[in-house]
Every structure is written in structure tokens, then in C-alpha cells.
Amino acid sequence: xxGTDHTRRPVPSSAVPSQAVGPVHCGIVPPYLLAHLAxxxxxxxxxxxxxxxxxxxxxxxxxxxxxxxNRPTARPAVPAPGMAGVVRxxxxxxDHLQSLPGRIVRTEGAPPVADVTVNEAYTGLGDTHDxxxxxxxxxxxxxxGLPLDATVHYGQAYDNAFWDGQRMVFxxxxxxxxxxxxxSLSVIAHELTHGVTQYSANLAYRNQSGALxxxxxxVFGALAEQxxxxxxTASASWLIGEGLFTDEVQGQALRSMKAPGTAYDDDVLGxxxxxxxxxxxxxxxxxxxxxxxxxxxPNRAFYLVAAAIGGNAWEAPGxxxxxxxxxxxxxxxxxxxxxxxxxxxxxVARFGRGSREHEAVRTGWDGVGxxxxxxxxxx
Amino acid sequence: xxxxxVVVSRxxxxxxxxxxxDVQVDDQPDAAAWMAFLQQLPWDEAEDTTPAPDRFVYRIRxxxxxxxxxxxxxxxxxxDLIDRVRAVSER
Numbered sequence: 001x002x003g004t005d006h007t008r009r010p011v012p013s014s015a016v017p018s019q020a021v022g023p024v025h026c027g028i029v030p031p032y033l034l035a036h037l038a039x040x041x042x043x044x045x046x047x048x049x050x051x052x053x054x055x056x057x058x059x060x061x062x063x064x065x066x067x068x069x070n071r072p073t074a075r076p077a078v079p080a081p082g083m084a085g086v087v088r089x090x091x092x093x094x095d096h097l098q099s100l101p102g103r104i105v106r107t108e109g110a111p112p113v114a115d116v117t118v119n120e121a122y123t124g125l126g127d128t129h130d131x132x133x134x135x136x137x138x139x140x141x142x143x144x145g146l147p148l149d150a151t152v153h154y155g156q157a158y159d160n161a162f163w164d165g166q167r168m169v170f171x172x173x174x175x176x177x178x179x180x181x182x183x184s185l186s187v188i189a190h191e192l193t194h195g196v197t198q199y200s201a202n203l204a205y206r207n208q209s210g211a212l213x214x215x216x217x218x219v220f221g222a223l224a225e226q227x228x229x230x231x232x233t234a235s236a237s238w239l240i241g242e243g244l245f246t247d248e249v250q251g252q253a254l255r256s257m258k259a260p261g262t263a264y265d266d267d268v269l270g271x272x273x274x275x276x277x278x279x280x281x282x283x284x285x286x287x288x289x290x291x292x293x294x295x296x297x298p299n300r301a302f303y304l305v306a307a308a309i310g311g312n313a314w315e316a317p318g319x320x321x322x323x324x325x326x327x328x329x330x331x332x333x334x335x336x337x338x339x340x341x342x343x344x345x346x347x348v349a350r351f352g353r354g355s356r357e358h359e360a361v362r363t364g365w366d367g368v369g370x371x372x373x374x375x376x377x378x379x
Numbered sequence: 380x381x382x383x384x385v386v387v388s389r390x391x392x393x394x395x396x397x398x399x400x401d402v403q404v405d406d407q408p409d410a411a412a413w414m415a416f417l418q419q420l421p422w423d424e425a426e427d428t429t430p431a432p433d434r435f436v437y438r439i440r441x442x443x444x445x446x447x448x449x450x451x452x453x454x455x456x457x458x459d460l461i462d463r464v465r466a467v468s469e470r
Contacts, residue, residue: 162433194432205430288430292395
């Protein structure tokens with residue numbers, strides 16, 4: 001189904017800036033971060049403004065690497081016998097340039113190097129691979145042992161990290177608002193999971209399917225962190241990108257899965273705009289239809305499922321979401337409602353109708369305003 | 380002819396933070412050069428945006444024109460335009 005009108009909601013004026021812009025000599029729409037940084041007479045942020053300007057000049061070389069040939073839609077294949085589950089990591093250093101991949105600085109099995117950023121990327125990829133392999137038997141991003149490639153020190157003070165279709169790329173941050181992006185395991189795992197999604201459900205990165213793509217990356221980003229730290233649902237932070245903001249910023253993280261909209265509240269950044277229920281769905285053209293905003297809704301649904309089940313979230317809750325992502329019930333343009341139903345189907349398939357896990361899934365979606373109608377008896 | 384204004388909005392990125400810069404062309408000391416530059420931009424030739432995970436998205440408006448570019452598409456004259464608008468806006 002392609003119709004999405006029924007999913008659109010009025011835009012809360014407090015959550016999304018209007019198209020109107022500020023005064024000419026201000027040239028920004030408060031409260032968002034970099035715009036304000038550019039004009040405040042605050043020495044804390046002078047380097048951030050310069051970093052923001054540099055970040056504009058760092059993208060052209062990637063374009064040639066991205067082609068439709070790199071976006072397979074095949075479901076993960078059965079791992080090759082004998083080689084399954086062997087992680088193969090390579091870390092490159094872009095040396096603050098804007099070209100990829102850079103030069104190789106650490107390969108699989110090599111000892112740590114002096115550069116902490118390289119080691120964080122290497123360890124983070126290993127931790128994420130370990131979650132997917134040991135918990136869900138997914139052999140790397142494509143299910144066939146795809147080597148894990150990452151480039152660090154991308155651009156100068158680049159305030160972002162991304163998956164380019166082939167590799168994970170991490171900026172250093174400007175050091176005043178953003179720290180280096182390898183500092184957070186949930187961010188590293190978030191990027192790697194974009195690869196997993198590309199090779200499985202391949203959720204289109206726009207509107208609701210895009211917000212689901214983002215949410216799935218946050219879910220397994222959080223789970224990789226929890227799994228590595230041995231944290232259960234009750235003790236985990238459920239934050240994405242904890243520690244990415246410097247001490248100058250009033251905020252804990254980029255996003256909160258447990259309480260979307262509460263990750264930061266800063267005089268420069270403004271307030272975390274994420275909605276935590278469908279009533280707050282943000283209808284916007286920006287950000288590919290608000291994929292980083294509306295992801296708060298399925299994020300919180302996952303948290304509520306995990307809270308209802310209790311224990312370790314990478315077990316039943318993570319398994320249900322993994323089964324959903326790699327199963328056959330999703331299309332590339334699945335809506336929240338389709339995804340929610342698919343998680344219920346996955347829970348029933350693995351744990352049984354009326355099981356605690358099944359009921360937890362229903363509770364979770366109900367909690368974000370997306371109640372599931374009664375499931376028809378299986379044919 | 381009303382006042383000419385260029386507005387660049389950047390959204391997306393891992394953090395999902397939105398930023399907007401703008402320039403009131405008529406107020407610029409080199410307004411004529413701005414006008415000439417804006418008029419020769421390939422407004423009608425912009426490619427369809429291909430969304431890319433966690434990359435920035437740029438929306439550039441200069442009535443009656445508007446283009447949306449994914450970060451990997453920002454190069455050549457578009458990169459030049461964004462750099463210029465940003466530089467003036469942050470002055």
C-alpha cells in the first residue's frame with residue numbers, strides 16, 4: 001500500500017521551525033544548533049562555527065562511490081560453512097580530508113594503535129558484529145561475512161557520522177559542541193545497522209519507512225551498547241549518542257528511546273524535538289520527512305516492549321525486532337502500522353500467540369498510540 | 380520586482396539538527412554579482428534527491444526557484460552557493 005495521508009498529522013508549531021527565517025544579519029532559525037553558533041559572540045563556540053562552515057565542503061567525493069549497484073535488496077543469505085561469524089575489520093584514516101576511503105591504519109587482528117579514535121571504531125565494529133552474530137546468527141552486515149570497513153577523521157571537525165552504502169564514516173566533531181563520533185558505541189552500531197537494513201528490509205529512507213530505518217538503527221545501536229556492557233532493560237540508559245555532546249552542552253545525548261524529546265534542552269541547541277507517540281508525529285519535508293524526528297515513536301514502542309518483558313532487551317525484544325527486519329512482512333515503504341503488525345507476527349511466530357512476548361508487543365505499540373487490532377487466527 | 384532573498388536550510392545528519400542561513404541579495408554590496416550568479420544556476424537541472432542515511436539534506440530557495448539536494452549532490456555551483464550564503468549569513 002502506498003497511501004500515507006492517513007498517517008499525516010498536524011505539525012506542532014513548537015516542535016518544528018516554520019519556513020520563516022530570522023533577520024538578515026542573524027540568518028538563522030533558532031533554536032537549532034549550528035545556526036546559533038555561527039553568530040553568538042561566545043568564545044566557547046567560535047571553533048564550532050568554523051567547523052560548521054568546513055562541513056559543507058566534504059561530500060563530493062562520496063558521490064561516485066554510491067551507485068544503485070551497491071544497494072542490493074536480497075535478504076541475508078545462509079552463511080558460508082566454515083567461515084561464518086568471523087569478523088573482518090579494516091579502519092581507514094581520512095587524515096581530515098574529504099576523500100574516501102583514506103589510508104589503512106588498522107586491520108583485523110592487529111594490535112591497538114596510538115590513535116584512540118581508530119581503536120574505538122575497531123572495537124565498536126567488533127562489539128556490534130558480536131551482537132548480530134552471537135544473538136541473531138547474522139554473519140556481518142549482509143549475512144555473508146561482509147568485511148566491516150570504516151573511515152575515521154573524515155573532514156575537518158566534521159559534525160556527523162554516516163553509512164555511505166559501503167562503509168561507516170566518522171567525523172571528529174568540532175570539539176566544542178560535538179566530541180568525536182566514535183566515542184559512542186550506540187552511534188557506531190547505529191551506522192553499521194544502516195548496512196544491515198540496506199541488505200534486508202531496505203526501508204526507504206523517507207517519511208515513515210525512513211523513520212523506521214532510523215529507529216531500527218537506534219534499536220540495535222542501543223542493544224549493542226547494552227549487550228557489551230551487560231545492562232538489562234531496567235539499568236540501561238536507552239540513550240543514543242551518550243557523551244557525544246561536550247560539557248558545554250546541556251544535554252545527555254542525541255536521542256532518548258525511553259523518553260523521546262528529553263535528550264537535550266540547551267540554550268544553543270534548543271529542546272530535543274522528538275515525539276514519543278503518534279499524536280506528536282511531525283509532518284515535515286526536512287530531513288527526508290523527519291526521519292530523525294519521528295523515529296522517536298517506534299523507538300519508544302521498542303522500549304515499552306522491552307520494559308514489559310523485562311530482563312535483557314537483546315533477548316526476546318531484540319529477537320522480535322530482528323525477525324521483523326529480516327523477515328518477509330516488510331516492504332521498502334512500510335508504514336508504522338505495517339511494521340507494528342509485523343512485530344506482532346514475529347512475536348507470535350517465535351513465542352506463540354498470547355505469550356508474554358506477544359502481549360508485550362501489543363502493549364508497546366498501544367503505548368505510542370498505535371494499538372493493534374486483534375490478530376486474526378493463523379490460517 | 381520584489382526583494383530577492385536566498386534561503387538555505389540544512390536538515391538531517393545523525394543528530395537531526397536543522398540550520399537555516401539566508402541572504403537578502405539587495406542588501407549586499409555586490410548585489411549585481413549575486414543576481415548574475417543566481418540567474419545562471421541550473422535550477423531546473425537539479426537531480427532528484429537520493430536519500431542517504433544520516434547525510435545532510437539541503438533545501439535552497441530563491442523565488443520562484445527551489446531545489447532539494449542530498450549532501451552527496453552538493454558540488455559545483457550548488458556548493459559554491461551554499462558556501463556563499465553561509466559566509467554572508469554568518470558574517
